[in-house]
Amino acid sequence: MSTWKESGKEIPITPDEHEFIVPKKSIKVPADMSAWEKSEAYFEYLGFVLALNESVQGKALNIECAQSPVIGNVIAMLNEFDEWITQIPPTNQPQRFGNKSFRIWYERLQEHGMDELQKVLPKELHRAVPEIIQYLYESFGNPTRIDYGTGHEMAFLMFLCCMFKIGAFKQDDKVAVVVKIFNRYLELVRRLQLTYRMEPAGSHGVWSLDDYQFVPFIWGSAQLVGHSRIEPRHFVDPEIVEAHSNQYMFLGCIEFISKVKVGPFAEHSNQLWNVSGVSSWSKVNSGLIKMYKAEVLAKFPVIQHVLFGSLLSIKPASVHPIGRGSRQDQPIRPQPPSK
Secondary structure (H helix, E strand, C coil): CCCCCCCCCCCCCCCCCCCCCCCEECCCCHHHHHHHHCEHHHHHHHHHHHHHHHHCCCCCCCCCCCCCHHHHHHHHHHHHHHHHHHHCCCCCCCCCCCCCHHHHHHHHHHHHHHHHHHHHCCHHHHHHHHHHHHHHHCCCCECCCCEECHHHHHHHHHHHHHHHHCCCCCHHHHHHHHHHHHHHHHHHHHHHHHHCCCEECCCCHHHCCCCCCCHHHHHHHHHCCCCCCCCHHHHHCHHHHHHHCCCCHHHHHHHHHHHHCCCCHHHHCHHHHHHCCCCCHHHHHHHHHHHHHHHCCCCHHHHCCCEECCCCCCCECCCCCCCCCCHHHCCCCCCCCCC
């Protein structure tokens, strides 16, 4: 299996004769984490996140960008999943969290997901469906616990990474995958969270970045790099957020948090409040990447659920394309936000 170039720009494509397999969990105990951190999957996944991060620097959500026909097909699939929420209203039940109707929605996903994914892909790629569909199934939450968290978000990113690796997405689709597909995914999972009162999966509460998401803060801060007017200190200003939330993913996340949480922002989202004190979006971006590696990719409770197959393999990587000591390893050093 080929790996990412050190530039992080080239996404390797699987050869035509590639044999797909149904992925499965391989990280069973904390001691297995070292296998994950040395695996092809780790470097493929991190390289994917960094490549798309680079591709959207300075680009708003409404930017005109290249997109192959499969981009529209994936959005149509997500629209269909969204329509199912309308068709499956929440059940009247006494408990506040975890509406049982989510299990009905999820059963429909498992019943129809393979057909929906086959509609997305050209026929010659249908042989990849049994492998990549498993990542899609994991992308929207857990039907037993009725929760959602960064592990489910990670599963969707792995699905997107696999779509590149099988050649369904083209190299020029990187911007569209973020601003069109991933942004639509965010809208969908937010509606799932609100409609079915899904609990945060393994949330750290106010000590974490957000109860549900992480990557939109990374890619969203990249979008704001070099912005002529909006600085990190501005995202705690409700007027700035309201005016620009539909153009920048980071501000859309802040708007959503402000709608679903009560009280002062500095109290319910302390970590984000600290981020608002960082001097530039490029420093916010590099600091969030470091935080993601430490708080998500290095955490056994998240990685124990990761699925490994032929496209994202647990096998040791032959080279480590993501160099250590890069600028992504620089921590966030917040200053007190300006009044």
